[in-house]
Amino acid sequence: MRTTARKLAVMAAVLPLGLALAACGGGGGSTASGEGGGGDGDNTLTVWAWDPAFNIYALQEAEKVYQQENPDFELDIQEVPWEDVQTRLTTLAQSQETGELPDIFLMQNNAFQKNVLNYPDLFSDLSGSDVDFSEFPESVVAYSTVDGTNYGVPFDNGTAITALRTDVLEQAGYTVDDFTDITWDEFITLGEDVLAKTGQPLLSGQAGSADLPVMMLQSAGASLFDEEGNPTIVDNDALTAAIDTYQRLVETGVLVEVNTWDEYINTLVNDSVAATVNGVWILGSIQSAEDQAGKWAITNVPSLDGVQGATNYTANGGSSWAISSNADVELAQDFLAKTFAGSSELYDTILPGAGALANWIPASESDVYGEPQEFFGGDAIYSKVVGYAEKVPSNNTGAYYYEGRDAVSVAITNIMNGADPKAALEEAQSTVEFAMGS
Amino acid sequence: MQSVAGYVFLTLAAVASVFPLYFMVVSATNSSNEVLASKLLPGTHLLENFRTLVGAQPLGVALWYSALIAVGTTILALAVTSVAGYGFEVFHTKAKDRFMGFLLLGIMIPFAATMIPLFRMFGDLGLVNSWIAVVLPAISTPFLVMLFRQASRSFPHEIIEAARIDGLKELQIFLRIYVPTMRPTFAAAAVITFMAAWNNFLWPKVILVNNDVQTLPMLLTNIQAGYVTDYGMLMLAVLIASLPAMLVFLALQKSFAQGITGAIK
Amino acid sequence: MAAPLPPRPKVSPLERRKSLTGWAFLLPASLLILWLSFWPMIQAAILSLQTGRGTRLSFAEPLWSNYTRLLEDETFKLTLQNTFIYLVIQVPLMLVMALILANLLNNPNLRFKSMWRTAIFLPSAVGLVSYALVFRTMFANDGLVNDMLMGLGLIDSPVNWLGQTGTARFVLVLGLLWRWTGYNMIFYLAALQTVDRSTIEAAKIDGASSAKAFWYVTVPQLKPMILLTAILSTNGTLQLFDESYALTAGGPANTSMTISHYLYMVSFRNSPNFGYASAISYVILIIVAALAVVQLKVGDKRD
Structure with a gap:
């Protein structure tokens, strides 16, 4: 015991010195020199x-x-x-x-x-x-x-897609075609029927996330900001329609809200929901449920009802x-x-x-894009999605995109809890305007 | 009567404390989808999770640097702060008391506020991406100085006087007499510092810009960064990342309690 | 350096040398603190008087405008309020629980003492990423906690723990309690070793119940430690970032977000506004310092 104490004491005395030297030397043995960029012709x-x-x-x-x-x-x-x-x-x-x-x-x-x-x-x-x-x-x-x-x-x-469980749709008497080129109103009607017949909701989503409403917004070629970068959260028909649609999705039970990303993935891989609307990259998570091979199909996303410029494509x-x-x-x-x-x-x-x-x-x-995918019932999904990609309308992001998105998330949460949509969106707009001021 | 209530309360507290840890251990043996479904029984995927983890992430590198940083921080912190705590108490003056009070303000500085200036300082020193830059800011904390200072209060001043008469130099007195007797305080300080350094989260992510130097908490966020997360493997990594700090506590817990006792006598 | 010190007749040369040696002992630790905490904080102070986005910063007009801006910032006010809710609920609850647990563990007749102690302390060794993940999974809609409560018949339908303001704050407080109660318990347990057992026995002989003896005899003797843990926990809670960031992600609608989390958002997620962020950090610093002063005034009478 005594020798340990002595060793400790010696180290206590020597180490600060060593440290000071190391600090002055600017290395310490572990700094890989010249990493980062700036490589001059070192290939x-x-x-x-x-x-x-x-x-x-x-x-x-x-x-x-x-x-x-x-x-x-x-x-x-x-x-x-x-x-x-x-x-x-x-x-x-x-x-x-x-x-x-x-x-x-x-x-x-x-x-x-x-x-x-x-x-x-x-x-x-x-x-x-x-x-x-x-x-x-x-x-x-x-x-x-x-x-x-x-x-x-x-x-x-x-590029956004709707991924659907064909086996569940079949139980309710539907096919993927019934979900292609439709509007959100039609989607909700179908969703209610699927829910009634199979007990399964179609969608799941993270509560408080603006993902889905913002996707809807972009599908109509609208944004949270105009081209000069000013917020357009109030008097934005597409946004109002998107939030209203989202609210109806939740109220009808066609969309169940979960709280975290992990939970959302869980609803997909553990058979809780029969569909999802998201970026095409979500297929990676879906395919991790190997037991669901052959039971999924994809199509384009629903469009907003009664909004100018509405399309079935977004990202x-x-x-x-x-x-x-x-x-x-x-x-x-x-x-x-x-x-x-x-x-x-x-x-x-x-x-x-x-x-x-x-x-x-x-x-x-290339041919690779046209190859049938077994997991998705033999459909050539990739060339399909690339086809969607070209039709996705642009949206403006700007320097304050995250402020805008977060403010809209807050507004949606408040609206879901009973706040007046108009007032909530006005508040969101002023939050963003405040953040942009100095 | 009262002791029954006591045991009940202790049992509740212990179960609540350990249960999430149990879940962590069990999940490390389950597949990703089983973890998401909160499976509570041990599974058969431990080896598979381990292979995926080692295949996907530089576990060895992260373990090495986490250990290096935590051990380095601990040793240096003990050295520097024990000397200071001793100095404050043994050479006690009003001016030093006031200075101590001033240093204590340092506990209250939010780290996020000093991060940018700190980064610039380490950049000027050429220490970006060096483990030393992770260690340095964690060495001298006002809290540890205070811990050693309080502990020194119980240290008999007569011994010091006697040693001075015997002709020992001040540093010798510190090393030969103070350090050996204050072993429990060192243990307490070691546990506190090691745990904090081992779990340090924000600063390493910022200052270590090259993956040649990585820590375990960084590796854990790497695992969750992709489009698809393997939760079984993640939980195994989480378990591996949690074990060392727990083991350090288990090894030192006797002295830990004694050391804190010394500090408040 | 060159200016000669004024003569101080009452201090002997020996005393003077001793004092200088003392300062030498303080030097390494003090320099590190001044260099790596205070100096950057001074730079942050200068920054807090500047406005602009990214690197295009200039001094504000008037200089304190970042501070007056705080008064109009609804998100700041909300996060400040959230942080105080945590402070007022969690810190006293945690310290009382830690005190009770420590007292139970201090009972000389208690069996399996080190088992209890280890079990209750272990959570504080678990890192943020790990514990946030475990808690999120447990409090998911179809997570363990809901399964158990429904199994016991306590609730009919799953509680949306992280989706409602009240319950989200509750889970966050629970997480804090889980992680830090054992840590504080160890401090009290240590302090209890210094309590004179005979004073408790005497009180009991005088007819005090165990609870009364604990409250009137033991607790006053623990005052310095209670003060220390109270200051440290207050400080920790006011700077709370981890739980808000990783456990509830500030939701729903920012109603569980802490000030430090908001500070992080302003710096790194939003269009970065470091002048404003520095002003926020100074408000945190000032509140922590003020509360520490109050606690010291109330609690400590040494010196």
């Missing part, structure tokens, strides 16, 4: 992305594709959850340490404009690149375009690649142009490998 690109089964897998395949022509090329992929990407970008920009940025980072489409507008010095624009933006759907490119300049190469397709989520201001810009641009904006081979690999659906329109001409 390595550092990338931040967050999903090993999805976007990271896609990156690894892109690396292989690019290596065919550039054998020395390497990607250094760092797994960083999206929220941490945002926190790090903010911290780096705010403390002006942009030298720590990677060459490329993945960014949620909804957050793109906010970051470009607030922190232009985080980004390199893509105007000098070989990326042909006309080969991507306009609505998707719009997320990463600020003042006519492109800052992002679209990756993850957020939720999705992400784009950005090149940082600290990047080996030439290499990064060339890499993106020849892979995510130019390689059918890449998309042919990552579609079956990870369900990663292209935004790059030429990719959908």
Whole structure:
């Protein structure tokens, strides 16, 4: 015992000294030197992305594709959850340490404009690149375009779909066709019938989340902001209709509200609901329930009733690649142009490998997209979704998108608890206006 | 009569405390969909979860850096704060009392407020992405200084005087006489610091920008970041991440209680 | 440095040297605290007088406008109110429970003492991500808690725990109690070792019940420790971030969100407004400091 105490004492005396030295030396043995971007012709690109089964897998395949022509090329992929990407970008920009940025980072489409507008010095624009933006759907490119300049190469397709359990529909006497090209009113009528006949609600959703109403909003080509970035939460017919629709979905029991994302996924994989409306990426979670193979089908989403410009197409989520201001810009641009904006081979690999659906329109001409999917009853769902993607109306995000979305979430929660919709939306509008003031 | 009520209350408290931990352990042996359905019995997926976890995440790296950071923080924190606590009490003056009161204000500083300036400071030092940048801000906490200071109150000043007459230097007195007798206080401080360092959440995520250096809480958020989460594997990771802090407490719990006692005598 | 110190006749050279040695002992810890807590906080103070988004910051006109802006911020007021609700309910409840548990564990005739102690303390070793996940799963609509309550016939239909203001706050408080009661219990248990048993025996001989002896004899002797834990818990609750962020995500409609969580939103989720965020952090600091002063005034009479 005594020797331990003595050792402890010696360490107590020596360690602060060692620490001071380490701090002055600026290393400490663990700092990988020169990571981050700025690689000058070393043929390595550092990338931040967050999903090993999805976007990271896609990156690894892109690396292989690019290596065919550039054998020395390497990607250094760092797994960083999206929220941490945002926190790090903010911290780096705010403390002006942009030298720590990677060459490329993945960014949620909804957050793109906010970051470009607030922190232009985080980004390199893509105007000098070989990326042909006309080969991507306009609505998707719009997320990463600020003042006519492109800052992002679209990756993850957020096109919305309705996924349905054909076995449950069959019990109620319906098929997928009954749910195709319909309106939300029709959907609710069908949903009530399915509920009455099978006891199963069609939809589930996170209470307090604005996901579904915002998808409805975009389906009619409307937004929470106008093109100048001013909030348009009041006197917004599409938003009013979307919230009203959502309310009726809940009141009729066609949609059950749950509280967390985990619960929402649980309702899908453990047979609680017969359908879901979300971005196409939700299929990844659905397919994790192997016992449900062959029982799912997909179609387009319902449209809003009585709203001008209503369509059956919308989107939720999705992400784009950005090149940082600290990047080996030439290499990064060339890499993106020849892979995510130019390689059918890449998309042919990552579609079956990870369900990663292209935004790059030429990719959908490949046979791989037309292959029947056993899990979805032998339907060629991927070419179907790519077809939807082209029809998705644009929406404006701007720098205050999250404030707008959160304020609308609060309004919806209050409306569901009995508040007057008009007053609640006026409050949401003033919350956003307050946040935008200084 | 009263003791029956006491046992009932203790049993309730203990069950409520341990049950979520039981759920955590059981879930580590179940498949993702079983976890979501709150299955309460042990399953057969432990090995499979482990293989998925090791295959998908750099578990070894995260364990190593979590341990390095937690142990490093603990050792340095004990060294620095025990010296200070001793100094405050043994060389007690009014001025030092006031200074101590001033330092205590540091407990009240919300970390989120100092994060950006801190990041800039570490950037200037070239310490971004170094485990040292995680350790440094956690070393000297006013709370630990206070703990050691309070504990030093029970330390007999006559011994110090005697040692001075014997010709021992002040640092020698501290190392040879104070440190060995205050072992329980060191244990208490070690448990508190280790647990806090092991579970540190926000700062490592910000300052460690390269995945070569990762901690377990970071790895846990990685697992939940994708479109599809494997909850069985996540729960196993959660279990692995929770065990070391628990073990440290179990190993030191006797001295821990004694050490805190010393501090409030 | 160069200015000569004024002579202080009453201090002997030996005393002076001792005092200097004392300051040397304080140096490493103090420097670290000043450098890594106080200095950034001063920078935050300057920041709190600036406005603008992202990196385009400039001094506000008038300088204190971020602070006056707080008065009109409904979300800030709501989160401040939420935080105080947690403070007023959770801190006293937790400390009383910890005190009772510690007293039970201190009974010399109690069996399996270390088993109880370990079981009740263990939750505080569990990290945020882990425990938020476990709690969220347990309090899901079709989660364990609802299953159990329905099994016992206490409720007819599942309670939407995280979906209603009252119950969401309740779950959050429950989570805090779960994680921190054992931690505080250990502190009380330690303090109880210093309580003179004979004083309790004497009170009992004088006819006091156990409860009375506990309240009138034991508790007063624990006052310094109760004060310490009260200050630490108050501070912890006012800076509460983890539970609000990971357990309830602030919902529903921000009614369970804490100030620190709002601070995080303003800094990292919304269009970043660091001047305003710094002003919010100063309000937290001022409230914590004020409450600590009050608690010290009420509780401590040493020196």
